[in-house]
Amino acid sequence: MSKLPPVLANLPLPIIGSPLFIISNPKLVIAQCKAGVVGSMPALNARPASQLEDWLAEITEELAAYNKANPDKPAAPFAINQIVHKSNDRLAHDMELVVKYKVPIVITSLGARTDVNDAVHSYGGVTMHDVINNSFAQKAIEKGADGLIAVAAGAGGHAGIKSPFALVQEIRQWFDGPLALSGSIANGAAVLAAQAMGADFAYIGTAFIATEEARASAEYKQAIVDGTSDDIVYSNLFTGVHGNYLAPSIVAAGMDPANLPEGDLKTMNFGGGESAKKAWKDIWGSGQGIGAVTEVGSAASFIEKLKREYMDARRRLAL
Ligand SMILES: Cc1cc2nc3c(=O)[nH]c(=O)nc-3n(C[C@H](O)[C@H](O)[C@H](O)COP(=O)(O)O)c2cc1C
Numbered sequence: 001m002s003k004l005p006p007v008l009a010n011l012p013l014p015i016i017g018s019p020l021f022i023i024s025n026p027k028l029v030i031a032q033c034k035a036g037v038v039g040s041m042p043a044l045n046a047r048p049a050s051q052l053e054d055w056l057a058e059i060t061e062e063l064a065a066y067n068k069a070n071p072d073k074p075a076a077p078f079a080i081n082q083i084v085h086k087s088n089d090r091l092a093h094d095m096e097l098v099v100k101y102k103v104p105i106v107i108t109s110l111g112a113r114t115d116v117n118d119a120v121h122s123y124g125g126v127t128m129h130d131v132i133n134n135s136f137a138q139k140a141i142e143k144g145a146d147g148l149i150a151v152a153a154g155a156g157g158h159a160g161i162k163s164p165f166a167l168v169q170e171i172r173q174w175f176d177g178p179l180a181l182s183g184s185i186a187n188g189a190a191v192l193a194a195q196a197m198g199a200d201f202a203y204i205g206t207a208f209i210a211t212e213e214a215r216a217s218a219e220y221k222q223a224i225v226d227g228t229s230d231d232i233v234y235s236n237l238f239t240g241v242h243g244n245y246l247a248p249s250i251v252a253a254g255m256d257p258a259n260l261p262e263g264d265l266k267t268m269n270f271g272g273g274e275s276a277k278k279a280w281k282d283i284w285g286s287g288q289g290i291g292a293v294t295e296v297g298s299a300a301s302f303i304e305k306l307k308r309e310y311m312d313a314r315r316r317l318a319l
Contacts, residue, residue, distance in 0.1 A: 160183075
């Protein structure tokens with residue numbers, strides 16, 4: 001286990017609920033944090049940009065009130081995700097609010113930037129950058145990130161192709177800071193497995209889509225419940241970068257999942273317009289771990305299940 005900054009030390013559960021484009025919202029983040037898991041959302045989910053301040057105020061106030069009422073069982077801290085891609089024309093605006101609200105953890109993806117890390121460090125916040133290979137991991141730390149998120153094969157959204165075993169062991173050869181592992185983690189035993197491999201946290205995304213709080217359609221949630229890893233297609237067609245998607249949504253959009261053309265990196269767009277939103281609304285992102293998701297329930301009940309499974313796995317291994 002590595003040395004962790006105070007905000008990440010002694011979490012009730014070694015789990016971060018990962019940011020989900022369009023889907024995560026304050027309701028989900030607050031439910032995750034209250035249940036003991038770091039909750040997160042992309043800043044870009046607040047639309048228009050001015051809504052971000054309302055959302056940050058809501059999360060901050062609600063968690064402060066909860067902590068006051070539950071001093072023995074405080075909520076986990078929350079995180080905001082900044083998509084640091086050149087097409088994100090809101091980054092400066094959204095970073096100003098992150099600093100104003102002293103967001104405890106900032107998750108950066110699709111680009112590592114020193115100025116973003118410096119802004120978060122200016123108020124004592126912690127940054128974690130997501131990477132799909134060891135060389136991106138080294139660059140992220142050189143640019144000042146405090147921690148890393150290893151996005152291994154089978155993760156939902158923009159995923160890598162590395163085995164989690166390869167990725168974690170290479171990163172751990174030189175990095176002893178906070179490390180989260182993602183990719184198909186959807187039950188408590190897998191959380192323990194991530195720790196056994198050398199990660200500090202399991203980073204779970206797709207399984208939270210099938211929660212009542214998530215801002216996804218009932219059909220999307222049900223597809224996560226019904227699907228298995230056989231239904232997941234890895235393609236760069238939809239955003240220009242390779243990601244994992246549910247085949248039934250590709251069929252519903254009139255395409256053959258087995259014969260998708262190559263995408264174009266130049267088409268990636270996280271600007272204020274609607275095009276990125278549309279790509280993710282009709283084509284459903286999902287990791288390979290969905291076989292473990294058997295019902296749509298509250299985030300709290302899913303986290304309770306993760307905790308039970310995690311403790312059972314520890315007992316099984318007599319830890
Ligand atoms: C629908 C969907 C949307 C996502 N949106 C984002 C995002 O906006 N920013 C980000 O950093 N990661 C995003 N991700 C990736 C997740 O944060 C995380 O890496 C991944 O979900 C972990 O793998 P898992 O889904 O198998 O648990 C998204 C994933 C999914 C499934």
